[in-house]
Amino acid sequence: MAVISPFQAWRYDVSRVPVSDVITQPYDKITPEMQERYYASHNNNLVRIILGKRFPGDSRNENVYTRAAAAFRQWQQSGVLRLDPRPSLYRYSQTFSHPYASQMSIERQGYIGLGRLEDYSDGIVFRHELTHSKPKADRLDLLRATGTHFEQIFMLYSGAPEIDNILKSEAPADIEVTDEYGVIHRVWRISDPSLISAVQSHMLDQKLIIADGHHRYETALNYRKERRPTAESAGPAPYDSMMMTFFNMHSPNLVVLPTHRVVFGLPGFSASQLHNGARQFFNVEEVDAAIPGARAVALLREAGHAGTALLAASADRVFLMHTPKAIGGNRFAGLSLRQQSLDVVQLHRCLLEGVLKISEEAIRNLQNVSYHRDAEDALAQVRSGQAQAAFLMNPVRMDQIRDIAFAGEVLPQKSTDFYPKLLSGLTIYAME
Numbered sequence: 001m002a003v004i005s006p007f008q009a010w011r012y013d014v015s016r017v018p019v020s021d022v023i024t025q026p027y028d029k030i031t032p033e034m035q036e037r038y039y040a041s042h043n044n045n046l047v048r049i050i051l052g053k054r055f056p057g058d059s060r061n062e063n064v065y066t067r068a069a070a071a072f073r074q075w076q077q078s079g080v081l082r083l084d085p086r087p088s089l090y091r092y093s094q095t096f097s098h099p100y101a102s103q104m105s106i107e108r109q110g111y112i113g114l115g116r117l118e119d120y121s122d123g124i125v126f127r128h129e130l131t132h133s134k135p136k137a138d139r140l141d142l143l144r145a146t147g148t149h150f151e152q153i154f155m156l157y158s159g160a161p162e163i164d165n166i167l168k169s170e171a172p173a174d175i176e177v178t179d180e181y182g183v184i185h186r187v188w189r190i191s192d193p194s195l196i197s198a199v200q201s202h203m204l205d206q207k208l209i210i211a212d213g214h215h216r217y218e219t220a221l222n223y224r225k226e227r228r229p230t231a232e233s234a235g236p237a238p239y240d241s242m243m244m245t246f247f248n249m250h251s252p253n254l255v256v257l258p259t260h261r262v263v264f265g266l267p268g269f270s271a272s273q274l275h276n277g278a279r280q281f282f283n284v285e286e287v288d289a290a291i292p293g294a295r296a297v298a299l300l301r302e303a304g305h306a307g308t309a310l311l312a313a314s315a316d317r318v319f320l321m322h323t324p325k326a327i328g329g330n331r332f333a334g335l336s337l338r339q340q341s342l343d344v345v346q347l348h349r350c351l352l353e354g355v356l357k358i359s360e361e362a363i364r365n366l367q368n369v370s371y372h373r374d375a376e377d378a379l380a381q382v383r384s385g386q387a388q389a390a391f392l393m394n395p396v397r398m399d400q401i402r403d404i405a406f407a408g409e410v411l412p413q414k415s416t417d418f419y420p421k422l423l424s425g426l427t428i429y430a431m432e
Contacts, residue, residue, distance in 0.1 A: 003116035006087035009427035023425035065145035110247035147432035153213025156249035238431035271314035277355030282321035293376030
């Protein structure tokens with residue numbers, strides 16, 4: 001069962017600091033340029049903790065993690081951060097425009113609370129992608145130094161539509177801030193024990209899927225393992241839970257975007273080679289070589305109604321690939337039919353690995369493949385000569401993510417892009 005708990009969050013004192021100057025995007029979405037901008041925006045910007053600068057003279061006693069811990073203590077002591085007086089859940093609303101339909105305003109509602117950590121084998125929390133060791137080592141060092149979760153992970157629950165109504169409030173939000181992408185974030189503190197109890201009851205029979213935050217979740221599992229005195233501790237401890245934001249996976253306002261692939265650095269690449277190789281696996285149609293990104297997305301969406309559809313662009317040619325052909329051999333070895341039906345799997349196994357001969361290891365290590373949310377940006381990389389080919393695709397559907405996750409399977413890395421991201425710094429969970 002999914003065990004949810006209220007907590008006393010540390011939050012920025014809005015009378016002391018402007019929230020818009022101190023919150024950030026999630027740490028793994030912060031580019032070097034964004035890091036510099038966040039540093040310049042305010043001395044108390046959260047980036048100084050979740051993604052601080054590293055310096056040549058750093059040592060065991062003075063480094064990015066010790067500076068993060070010192071900054072957090074100083075902000076607590078000075079009153080920049082204040083502890084909420086009562087354990088609470090935090091209703092969280094995001095109002096935004098769909099990137100592909102900017103005239104349409106969407107509001108996504110969920111809530112922030114503590115979720116009990118569960119091993120994947122327990123069948124309560126499910127992942128949908130694999131993780132890598134380097135990011136987990138970094139997050140574990142930060143967690144050891146601070147004993148604090150500064151960011152929520154994005155968690156999906158499988159039902160209980162009543163929760164949105166339970167937490168609904170006509171009161172003004174405790175926090176309202178617009179981020180750099182124009183998304184309006186609002187937070188309400190919910191301290192009424194009866195409302196909290198009702199949410200907990202509805203969550204008990206839920207299965208949970210990690211949408212964003214796999215590395216942080218597994219870091220929290222590792223931290224719990226370090227801290228537990230025995231395999232079975234005497235009772236729940238602060239490190240047995242972490243801060244999560246929960247959304248209903250059946251909500252029509254849950255937006256999943258595709259992550260397009262751009263290929264570079266291949267010796268002997270040619271558009272003709274790609275075209276001829278792709279015809280082994282798909283029906284291939286050549287389309288306007290100058291097709292703009294918005295039209296390419298619309299064309300993919302139309303073609304995708306009948307099944308798999310991919311669009312490949314070189315510097316001077318563009319191909320629409322659809323209706324996969326029956327393939328013999330072991331091209332999809334080790335993958336279930338659920339996984340084989342995904343556009344992203346068809347792209348990786350047939351085109352990247354099968355036609356272009358990019359190994360799975362090279363893809364995993366970003367040797368010849370980069371990832372882009374924006375179709376126009378991906379096409380521009382190729383048309384400017386910075387890359388050799390761009391592969392555009394439709395997003396993975398939520399029902400596909402659900403079925404694969406609940407079956408204990410995973411998607412290729414960078415298969416999903418849940419939009420918008422959760423802001424970091426709205427609530428903070430200190431375990432010590």
